[in-house]
Amino acid sequence: MASDKDKERDRPVHHLKPVSGAGGQMTVYDPHVSVPEDDDSIDLREYWRILVKRKWVVFGLLAIMLTATAMGTLLMVPEYRATATVEIKPEGGRILAYEDFESSARGAAGSQQFLTTQYEILRSRSLAEAVVRREGLQDHPELTGEIRQRSVMGEMRELAGMLLAAIRPAVGGEDAEGVSEAAPADPVRSTAGRLRSRIEVQPVRNSNLVQVSVVSFDREFSSRVANAVVREYIEGTMQRRYDAGSEARKFLQTQLDEMRIALERSDRALADFARDAHVSDLAENMEMARAGLRSLSERLDDVRNELVQLSGWRELVQQGQIDHLDPIANSTTIADLQKRLLDANAEYASLSERFLDSYPTVAETLRRIELLRAEIASEKQKIADGILGRFETLRAQEAALERAIAEREERIMALNEQGVQYNILRREFETNQELYDGLLQRMKEIGVAAGIQENNISMIDEARTPAAPFKPVLAKNLAIASMLGLMVGIGFALLLEFLDNTIRRTEDVERLVDRPVLGLVPLVRPRERSSSRRKKSKGTDRSLSHYSAEHPQSSVSEAYRSLRTSLMFATPEGMPKVLLVTSAAQSEGKSTTAANLATVLAQNGSRVLLIDADLRKPALHRDFGKPRSPGLTNCIAQANQTRIVEGPAIHASDVDGLSLMLAGHSTPSPAELLSSSRLGKVLADCKQIFDHVVVDAPPILGLADAVILSRIVDGVILVAASGQTGKESFRVAIRRLNQVQAPVLGVVLNRVDLESPDYAYYSSYYYNYESSQEQLDAPKPDLSKAS
Template identity: 30%
Template sequence: MNMIASKLNSADIPQVQEPRVLESGEADAPSALHTYLRIALRWRWVIIGATVICLMLGLIVTLLMTPKYTAAATIEIAREAEQVTKFEGVEREVGAADQEFYQTQYGLLASRTLAERVANALNLVDDQEFFEMFGAPDDPAFELENGRYPASGRAKRQRVAGETLLDNLSIDETRLSRLVDIRFTSPNPDLSKRVANAWAENFIQTNLERKVQSTAYGREQLQRQLAEYKDRLDASQRQLVTYASTEEIINLPGQTQGAPERAIIVDNLAAFNTALSEAEADRIEAEARFRLAAKRGATTEALSNPAINELRARRAEMAAEYQRMMVRFEPGYPAAAAIQSQIDDLDRSIEREERRVTDVLDASYRQAIQRRNELQAKVEGLKQDYLDLRRRSIQYNIFEQEVDTNQALYDGLLQRFKEIGVAGGIGVNNVSVVDFALTPQVPSSPRLLINLMISLLAGLMIGAALAFALEQLDEAIADPTEVERRLGLPLLGSVPRTMDETPKEALLDRKSELFDAYLAVYTSLGFTTEHGVPRSFAVTSTRPAEGKSTTALALATTLARAGKKVILVDGDMRSPSVHHLGGVDHDRGLSNFLAGDDNIDNLTFVMNDLAITAMSAGPIPPNAAELLTGNRLSVLVERLCELYDHVIIDSPPVMGLADAPLIASRVEGAIYAVESHGIRSSQVKTALNRLASANVRVFGCVLTKFEARKSYYGYGYEYGYAYGREEKEAEAA
């Protein structure tokens, strides 16, 4: 027994792993489109309901709204009035200034003054029907006296009438054109037409009046400003001339038209600086020739000197004659000595000529140095003079800038004065009516189709928001794809809900969907350990009635049909259930062994219909956790592993009890049953954390009571469970 226990502890029981929740990116996360589609399918009735409600509200509101009519008058606003005094007739290009101009015109069209002027022109200030149409405020100015409004409240009514017109007016400019639409909306089509046309006409009139007023006022203002700026210009010019004379600042005109003036000293400095550069180049060249003259005959002048070349030629002839004589005579021979004397004289003559050439080069070199030094001293002096001129020119430039500024201001005012003088006698307006408003025949609002489209869009948005909110609040595990994503556990399989038969009856039918599902779980369980299906494991869940007992019974039955010798132990000593499946009582079982009874044969019974052996929970003890804290359960597992191929323990739920962690820690690991649509994932995570704290290895999760028709993609699972069954039933029929 010790050897078997050692094998179980060392080989059969893998290293315990704590269950954990997968981080984002560890598992294959579904795409965003897949997630949105899943949420939409799950909460489709919420989205449909919100959409239908919004559509009904939109329809009701549309039918209850008062029809309104919109009339539109079109005007053209030119950049400025055409200048009849000009013959070319060239129009300005559109730019930033044009945009500013048009925005100003749009603001003037929507001004309060123009609105009140239109209200007075149409006599709307005292029109009772007008104020009743738009709703008159509760004010003494609108209380009738002898069937008419009081005269004392006219100012108040004028302001209210203008605000009412502005509230129902819209100014719509046409892009890339000068056309502007003036639209007015009211329940009365004739009133809409009259207001739109009156608005255009009064805007033209106010524009003309504003031009006349601004022209007269502008001429007076410009005349005063011209006199003032003329005095400023004269004063600044006198100041500039006086300062230039005092500081002896003399500037020459620019070399080209429009070029700035330049000082005389600048030209002098440039000229002397150029001469200095040439003198420096001459000095470098003279120095190079002088350095070469240190070698006798090495200079270009020496090589090209005719006298030196002639002397060298004669010496060469005499040297050749001397060499011929040396063939026959001794050096002391009189004729040879005479030739040698001539050669020495020629050498002295060549040396004198070369020394004369060297003296000439030396004189040229010294001359170049002297010229360079004189020019450099002159340039340095000019530099100092220029810096002094720059210091004296600072104030001169300030005075000159002041003159230029005053001149530019004066020229601008003079030009503006001429323009105003020309435009003052011209009455051409830059605003004209293109189309007058017509009486609208069809209401502009409400628009049933547009309102229904808006209601539909609002309903879909509200429904989507509700669906996302409900999705965030709902923690239920809806289908198998969410098990690994939410719990971080591998999915061993999903088990359908049995409707017309008990789980035991379904397991006895090898063609049932329940049996097929647990067969898939058994197949997945074979890959959880190195030796295949674990020798001993517990089946538990978060809370009761999640299908853990059915899972334990089904796995035991599946293993037995695979030829394995299996025992099912009822580990739930608080609410036992295995004895009901075998049709026995639980007066002897697990609690007896934990209490000290070692006779296992007396504690088990055989379930012949399922071909497995079972052990009931035994008598319910006062405290089941105390029995599980000892080593008796480990001894039981070891002894059962000697007798059976697999030991399966139906464990109690995890939450609220200490039994499940104690039992699962005595076996190789645990299989976790999770009820589909029945429990929150946060509760399951809490329970898994309890198992992890007890160093329990969780092999995987079984999703129980799964209903394919309630799943978002349930048709895929339903097809898997029922594949081939319908064809066989049709053939049998």
């Protein structure tokens, strides 16, 4: 019989939340199960949980980054930086006035472009080569590569280069020798390339000052080269300015001679064209041509309008429907003839009532009717012929007008071309005149202002020998490495969490299936197991089958009692009598869960039978130290001969109220044996004898046994191992059970690591619970401190 404390613990309290299960049944969530919220917002606590869970990954990558950075920094050679300050003023007026319009229009943008150009000159290859030649730096060890900066990657590259150099002669043979005998590169150019990499140009903000720095491993060398670079830059600028003035004078003189010839040529061309094209009468001829074109266009519009009207009448004539022509309908002649015809027809109708057609008066009337009809037809034909004739006349007029208009348009275009050509020649003459005048004026100005232009570049501060190196800075490098290491570590931790395809939390189960999580079973660490069980058991989970019996006050036992409570409310009728415990794959704790569930049911005062239906890999006979046979297979074979209670297949256990039915003799076809109707009779007899029957079934994937057994039990419990059961295999297992309409009650999440951040709240819950139990049940040992 269970104690009053256990009965009080099994009462449904406020933390049990009834929800609708599959098929409209009422199921109960475990108090540790949280219902997922349909919220698309970002939960920062979820990211914090992942980072705490993967903290060693983050800290490991951070430590690697910091160690590599510290080693690289300590390997580096100290570097010195000497800086000289230069003032660069914007240039004065240009030699050619018309070349200066662009910079004047740009204003500040033009000044910035000039300064940017000077910065690039300071960094240029030609300036570096001039410094190398002037200071004789071709053989300086720092610029020849004999002295270089050390780093971890640099040392590795040097080692690889040495290996390649040793291998290449052996592999290349004669070709390698040919390459080695090639002419060496220009030492000045190669040295200047290394010097350029050490020159730094930094403008001073909101001023015309520029700081020119040289970085070197030798403090004296850095200041010496920095001053040499600035002096070479100033002298080079002055030389370029002088050369530009000389070249400008030569250029202006050449351009002035060419422009004089061009001006004379354009003047002659303009005069010849004006004489040949009668430019004085050009405007009058153009106006007359345009007036004639307007008159012809108006006449053409009138003809086309009349043609549109006649085209419809023409179609009626061609179709023989001349009676529908408007001119015929509106003709007074035809109307008069038709009136006379009506009178004649009326006269004939009156005479024909009294006389025969041969009577002279009647005959005369008939002859007059025929004449009127012929005259009407003749008149209509005349009108139709007149329409056709008029249409053809208008067509001819239209063609003639179109030709006249085309000729007039060609005349106008010719006049326009003459006008355009005249304007081009005139503008060319005027432009040449302006250019010639400008060149002549600038030529005179150069002669006056030669040699008086001031230098706009000067050195403000010479470079001094630096007192201390500026890098490497260990603290700065470590700070950068810390940030990079944290970012890489956090990214890698999130990636590992994303790639993790196993079930770890109740939320994972609820996202995969529409069944509740009935309970969570904490992970039992090796130090929490009793020494006697550890000595007897060879496997990982063998000794755990008795854990609830040996440690009734542990968090594991409390978890199984919570599972028992959830099962009491799993259906409207209460706890199902025959329960099947299975898992998606092997080694997920289904046998341990079945044994401990049967134990806590027996501790509640019920008669419980635990059946080992895993006929392929039975385990309960080893866990409980009982012989495998007789057992379930023997009962199925003798189901029609004796009752279960009378047979030897029922074994007693160390737990009061718990009996065992082990697997029995091995069978070559477990699926056929379990699908026989005699198994149903065995379970029916067990239901009459025991209050609860717990069946330990084989895994679902790859076997048909569990699916067969799920059809003949009252409820199915699916066990999933946290961190081990794959989501896809779990989904497939649920799908197979749903296909046979198995009564799946829910899921038990096994081996839950309460020390993991995934279950920080649950760890605190169990810790507080066991602490209170320790105070009530002292001096019992506390096995939950490890959790």
